[in-house]
Amino acid sequence: MRSPYEELGLAFGDAAVPYLYGTDCTPALADAVVDRLGDVDTVLLVLDDGVRGHADAVAAELGRRVRVEAVAVEAHERHKTLPTVQHLLESAVARGLTRRSAVVAMGGGTVGNIAGLAAALLFRGTRLVHLPTTPVAAFDATVSLKQGVNLSAGKNLAGTYFVPALIACDLAWLSTVPRHDLLTGLAEMVKNVLVAAPALEAKLLRALDDLTLDPAAALRALLEIGVEAKAPYVAADPRERGGALIFEYGHTAGHAIEFVSGGAIRHGEAVAWGMLIAAEVARRRHGLGDADVAAHHRLVAPLDLPDAAARLDGLDRAAIRAVLAADNKRGYGPCAPGEVLMVLLDGMGHAVPGPAGGPPLVPVAVDAVMDAFETVAMNALEAV
Ligand SMILES: NC(=O)c1ccc[n+]([C@@H]2O[C@H](COP(=O)([O-])OP(=O)(O)OC[C@H]3O[C@@H](n4cnc5c(N)ncnc54)[C@H](O)[C@@H]3O)[C@@H](O)[C@H]2O)c1
Incomplete structure (x- = not known):
C-alpha cells in the first residue's frame, strides 16, 4: 500500500x-x-x-x-x-x-x-x-x-x-495560517531563490500562483524549494557559520524590524523588508544591477506586503540602530564600531565574498543600512 x-x-x-x-x-x-x-x-x-x-x-x-x-x-x-x-x-x-x-x-x-x-x-x-x-x-x-x-x-x-x-x-x-502570514512567511523561499537557487524562480512563482487553486500541490512544491535550496549548504556547513550564512540574507535589517516592532511585524514579512533593504545597500555599494534589484521586487510582489510607509515609518529609528549594533553575526568577520555584518548580493545567486576568504558577510556602516531603510520605507512598493 x-x-x-x-x-x-x-x-x-x-x-x-x-x-x-x-x-x-x-x-x-x-x-x-x-x-x-x-x-x-x-x-x-x-x-x-x-x-x-x-x-x-x-x-x-x-x-x-x-x-x-x-x-x-x-x-x-x-x-x-x-x-x-x-x-x-x-x-x-x-x-x-x-x-x-x-x-x-x-x-x-x-x-x-x-x-x-x-x-x-x-x-x-x-x-x-x-x-x-x-x-x-x-x-x-x-x-x-x-x-x-x-x-x-x-x-x-x-x-x-x-x-x-x-x-x-x-x-x-x-x-x-492567516493568508497574510502564509504569504509573507514565504519570504524565506524568495530568499532561497535569490541567494542560492535562481533556477527555482519559475517553480516558486508557479507555487505562489497555485496557492489558492491547488494549495496541497503548492505547499508540497514550496517545501521542496525550501529543502532543495538549503539542504546542500547545511549538509556541508551544519552550524551555518560558513557558506550557509548566505541564508541570513535579509535577516540583519529584518531581525531589527521584527524585534523593534515587538513581533507585530512577523519574521517572514520582516525578512522581506530586510531583503529589499539589502538589495538597496548592494545597489549602492556593490553595483547590484537594476535587473537583479527588479528581481527582488518581482519575487516579493506576490507576498502582498502592506504599504511600506504605513508599516515601517512608525518604527523607532534609534531602537533599530541599537538592535543592528547587537546583531548576532558580530564576530564572524572584521566589523568596526558603527558597522554591522550583512549578506549582500552582487548578482542573483551570488553573495559578495567576505574579507580574506572568510564567511560571506560584508561590514556595512549602520548609517548606510539606515539610508537604505528610509529609501525602502518611502518607495519600496512603487518600485514593484
Ligand atoms: N534557523 C532557525 O531556527 C529559524 C529560521 C527562521 C525563523 N526562525 C524563527 O522563527 C520565528 C518565526 O516563526 P513563524 O513565522 O513560524 O511565526 P510564529 O512561530 O511566531 O507564529 C506566528 C503565529 O502563527 C500562529 N500559528 C502557528 N501555526 C499556525 C497554524 N497552522 N494556523 C494558524 N496559526 C498558526 C502562532 O500561534 C503565532 O500566533 C522567529 O522567532 C524566527 O526567529 C528560526
Missing part, C-alpha cells in the same frame, strides 16, 4: 534527519513519530497555543501508544526567552520525563526554537521532534540546527545547535 506521506533525507554534516511530509496524514505521522522514537516512555508535547485544534488530534494519536504530557506556549517574540525555556524544563521534570522521553515541538518557528533549546538542555540533551505548522517553520526553520531565544538587546542572542531526531509535517496544518 502507498505510504500516506513522503520522506526526504536531510543531512547536517554526519547527522541524518528524516523529514516526513504529506497532506491529511496526521494519524500516519503520529505513528511514525512513535515508531521512530523506539523505546520512548513519555512525550512532552510543546504546543503553540495557536494550533490547539491540530495539536489535539496529534495528542490523541500519540496518546494511543505513549504517555503524552502537553504544555502550551504562547507563540510570540516576547515569550521567546530563557524564562519560557526554564518553564518548559521545570514542567518536564515535574511531569516525570526521563532520559527515554522526547520533546515534540508543534507550531511555528517561535515554539520550534523555544522547545528546541529546551530539548537541548533537558538532561543535557533529549530527543527532539519538530512538527512545523507555519511556512517559516516547515520550509525553513526546521531545515536548520539553530535553536535560540531572544535577550533584551535583540533576537536569537542565546542558543545552541541541536540535531532533531525527526521532522514531520502534515501540510494540512498550514491551511489555518
Whole structure:
C-alpha cells in the first residue's frame, strides 16, 4: 500500500534527519513519530497555543501508544526567552520525563526554537521532534540546527545547535495560517531563490500562483524549494557559520524590524523588508544591477506586503540602530564600531565574498543600512 506521506533525507554534516511530509496524514505521522522514537516512555508535547485544534488530534494519536504530557506556549517574540525555556524544563521534570522521553515541538518557528533549546538542555540533551505548522517553520526553520531565544538587546542572542531526531509535517496544518502570514512567511523561499537557487524562480512563482487553486500541490512544491535550496549548504556547513550564512540574507535589517516592532511585524514579512533593504545597500555599494534589484521586487510582489510607509515609518529609528549594533553575526568577520555584518548580493545567486576568504558577510556602516531603510520605507512598493 502507498505510504500516506513522503520522506526526504536531510543531512547536517554526519547527522541524518528524516523529514516526513504529506497532506491529511496526521494519524500516519503520529505513528511514525512513535515508531521512530523506539523505546520512548513519555512525550512532552510543546504546543503553540495557536494550533490547539491540530495539536489535539496529534495528542490523541500519540496518546494511543505513549504517555503524552502537553504544555502550551504562547507563540510570540516576547515569550521567546530563557524564562519560557526554564518553564518548559521545570514542567518536564515535574511531569516525570526521563532520559527515554522526547520533546515534540508543534507550531511555528517561535515554539520550534523555544522547545528546541529546551530539548537541548533537558538532561543535557533529549530527543527532539519538530512538527512545523507555519511556512517559516516547515520550509525553513526546521531545515536548520539553530535553536535560540531572544535577550533584551535583540533576537536569537542565546542558543545552541541541536540535531532533531525527526521532522514531520502534515501540510494540512498550514491551511489555518492567516493568508497574510502564509504569504509573507514565504519570504524565506524568495530568499532561497535569490541567494542560492535562481533556477527555482519559475517553480516558486508557479507555487505562489497555485496557492489558492491547488494549495496541497503548492505547499508540497514550496517545501521542496525550501529543502532543495538549503539542504546542500547545511549538509556541508551544519552550524551555518560558513557558506550557509548566505541564508541570513535579509535577516540583519529584518531581525531589527521584527524585534523593534515587538513581533507585530512577523519574521517572514520582516525578512522581506530586510531583503529589499539589502538589495538597496548592494545597489549602492556593490553595483547590484537594476535587473537583479527588479528581481527582488518581482519575487516579493506576490507576498502582498502592506504599504511600506504605513508599516515601517512608525518604527523607532534609534531602537533599530541599537538592535543592528547587537546583531548576532558580530564576530564572524572584521566589523568596526558603527558597522554591522550583512549578506549582500552582487548578482542573483551570488553573495559578495567576505574579507580574506572568510564567511560571506560584508561590514556595512549602520548609517548606510539606515539610508537604505528610509529609501525602502518611502518607495519600496512603487518600485514593484
Ligand atoms: N534557523 C532557525 O531556527 C529559524 C529560521 C527562521 C525563523 N526562525 C524563527 O522563527 C520565528 C518565526 O516563526 P513563524 O513565522 O513560524 O511565526 P510564529 O512561530 O511566531 O507564529 C506566528 C503565529 O502563527 C500562529 N500559528 C502557528 N501555526 C499556525 C497554524 N497552522 N494556523 C494558524 N496559526 C498558526 C502562532 O500561534 C503565532 O500566533 C522567529 O522567532 C524566527 O526567529 C528560526
